[in-house]
Amino acid sequence: MSQNYRFTVNGGHFTDEQRDFYETNGYIVFRNLIPEKDLQEFTQRFLEICRGHVKVYGLTIMKDKGIQKTDKSEEEYQIFKIQDFTFDDFLFEKYARNKDLVNVVTSIVGPNVTTINTMIINKPPNSTDVFAIHPTHQDLFYFPFRPADSVCASWTAMEKCTKQNGCLFVVPGSHRNQLLPHVYLSKTKNKSYQGIENVQERSKLYLDMEAGDTVFFHPLLLHGSGPNMTQGFRKAISAHFIDSNCFFIDVRGSLQEAIEREVEEIYAKKGIIAKYSDIWKYKSRLVTGRPGNFQTLASVL
Template sequence: MRKLTVEEKKQYDELGYVVVPDFFSVDVLSEINQELDNCESPAQPSGEHEGFTYQLAMLTDKTKQFAHDDRILNLLEDIVKPGIAIFSSKLLTKLPHSPSVCHWHQDDAYYTEVVNSDTRMSIWVPLQDTDERNGCLWIVPGSHKQGLQPYTVQNNGTCRKALVEEQVDLSTAQPVPMKAGSMLLFNALTWHSSKGNETDHVRRAFIVSYQEATVPLGRGKQHIVLRPA
């Protein structure tokens, strides 16, 4: 089971994110996609939570195994410490030709309402290839170093606790296209967003947020210590 290389860890620390290519096999992704096709808990149809399926790691045995996978935990152990716990998990589905955007935001704008963490971060695993046409993530490199920013609540799209765009510099924002099976690791303070899906095909992303095991709370019953401190 591999760990982050020195260069990957350096990029994560300096830029607030890193992409680990070809982490999961096509067979694993096919199993997860099939599981989600048969899932009894559909994504929210509209409003702020449009496209989200929450508590994903608790939904089925396969989604639980995915979020608890030791290969992921080994990769994270130099970032999330001491110990590793799940804060929350979700699926974000962009339906074909959905114009819904995820506004520029920081995850910790939501998460610090529950509890603070020094190492909280998320994995973002596309179950289909993602690019600018179907809603890949956009990120501002290094933005995590500026700490938690003020936000304003938008009345459309998702991720509505949006950064105040007139007060932040988004000029260095860049798309992060990814192949299915690659995995993005990003800090909970990193500024990120996504646009709509212009294609004829669904776009799914499996998202799990982890934090150090010494933090006593997470998003309700989703909080599970996987590796004690």
């Protein structure tokens, strides 16, 4: 590549070809990165949490309002996400600290890594597009820290993912855009699932992935997912990673002011009065290297 590298770091584990691909497209897929044995354990842990057999303080269980109206009473049919498994030592150690995964992350953000947003996403069979879609968005919309180039996401298919069951789609090269306005679109009902209007379908690349395949992407990359129109489930496990030396910004007066207010209100309803930046510190956990500007879980809230 003739241009200077901007989105990756020197001394990482990428080949030159892999590094060039991420720089150009804003994402990269590693096939069969996570072993099948680990995926089975993630699924079992998800079910144990959903059924209340395992309780993790700080973790949020999110139910799909549309699915609850069906005749399916099993928790796997009702719950579309467990949020912030950072607080679960098992999932954190097994996924966020997976050696092969961390090698890719350090090639993007550098040697000092903190995870700040972790989840298992579940799409039950025959989901409706009203509830199960995640509209085109940029992850940076939710993050009050910078620089953006020192942040990346990992997203691992826990089972085969296709366009039919709601695989991830990306808009290659869109990581070079600025942060765009996000709004609640007419077909979106789940809380905090804002999206970007008027993204053309032909610009989307749907990522068919086998179980264990993992995509890494930049926080400004346009991406999303559709409904699961099949008879099976579609699960994925995901985490966001940052250079621990990232710094917090004041989002008041910016495109992110509304989401800051929304998140603070959600926590206030839980009895936690906290600033947006402190909420993110609370949800963070050191993966490797030095903690930099992020504190331990016990030090905030």
